Amino acid sequence: MTDDAILRPRRSVLYMPGANERALEKAKTLPTDALILDLEDSVAPDAKADARKRVAAAVASGEYGYREVTIRVNAPGTPWHAEDLRAAAEAGPDAVVVPKVDSPETVHAVERALEAAGAPDRTAIWAMVETPQAMLDAGAVAAASERLTVLVMGTNDLAKELHAEFVPGRAPLLTGLSLALLGARAAGKVILDGVYNDVQDLAGFEAECVQGRQFGFDGKTLIHPKQVEPCNSAFAPSQAEIERSRRIIEAFEAAAAEGRGVVTVDGRMIENLHVEDARRVLSLAEAVAGR
Template identity: 50%
Template sequence: MINISRPRRSVLYMPGANTRALEKAKILAADSLILDLEDAVAPDAKVAARQNILEALQTGFGHREAVVRINGLNTPWGLDDLKAFANSKADAIVLPKVESATQVQEVAKVLKESNARPDLTIWAMIETPKAIFKLEEISGSHPLLEALVLGTSDLVKDLHGKHTPSRVETQTALSLSILAARAFGLCVLDGVHLSLDDEVGLKQSCIQGRDMGFDGKTLIHPSQIAFANETFGPSTEEVAEAQERITAYEAAIKSGAGIAVLNGKLIEELHIQDAKRILALANAIQSFG
């Protein structure tokens, strides 16, 4: 099913405690922003950071999607975070360390009780071994769930693994997350690349994530945005080829054939579905750019 409401090629974490960063985010080329109240904010700064994000949301972030990562509901701040943003201008709520359907359903329940906007969705962070074993349960937990976000830093820590260029340490988790997302019609976002001075590694990670099937990549620094946008967006050549496939296939169907041939390659219905996805993504990028 093609359901590309907007592009999420580049999804940048922004610490809620840093007002300068929140202001700068309004001019960055990221598709989406995760305004963070969890890992990036010290305990004694969490209440102030919550207010910073609320104020920033009032003026908005332009075409950029603004989602808020709250603290877990099992923390002293989580429930207040959730209630504070239930009727804000946030586009989604990101719930950290999701390990069960119950956690997502609890967030949805609080949003309903708070009379939240019906289009305020939920994103689930997948960042623990238990979450990987519960992916099917989590992915089908509630209609408001819109995206799975891989938290590979926490996952590697829990695995007692090491970050490697090939990402062999997270391959199983990454693949299972993509499978779950596709099975339930969810967006799925790759984990961050931690080394800011490793452009080669960033490119390798983005290309690998794209080829595996991720919709985009979470990022920790504005310098990473451009390559994520380039990698996860279709090229001019890909858009042109997608249109050619559709044209050739429609002509074949009109003539009574079930398949078409384009540049020596067979074109079937499955190729047309992918071509339409590429065109939908290209249109979404143009609309929100």
């Protein structure tokens, strides 16, 4: 995966119900980095076919501006999965989001189906990891295909599978979150945190955004437009981070020019790894500013 793909802002990734024409229209005005037009949980069985056509038309419209537009298909093994993949391949979204991915074999099957249906090369696979098996095999899933660029945490399903309670700080899920992060980073892929269910609890949501960023997630999936702006803020570099990153790069380059091997910034020793991270911060800040 290219550096551009890694540094493309995915701070906020909003689910929008594919059966709701008004929601699809509203999504064109929201400051979210990416959209997941949903054919799965938010769509009743008798509305699946109509939603599929509506979402495909929305993607083909090209009216979503800078936003990365993806389609979440129904899970492998459901009656709608194959037709969802065919319709998504023809529409050519930025990515197809696939639920319940817990093995490389599932990724390979999806990839074959997309290629057989003529999906453009630019249409990536985003794999949702939602089960204990997926956590244990996250690295293998993430590395299964070059077309797979993003892992998406399915924290609701993971909590259900674990028989875990939803508590502040998400202690029951931390092992799974860490395993998925390790797998994504080992494969050089992007990873998105799961949703926060209580749309009225803004303080709790913001705290979970901070936790997700501290863990290392690239962004967070969302279920309501009111969550977009605080999420964007939480996952964007702060002005203090930007200024410190600039000082690190400047100090390191000055030391190198003078032949000095030891560099300190704000009283802390600076190494190559800090410089690389500082450059990543500045690149992300520049990409965010471009929005």
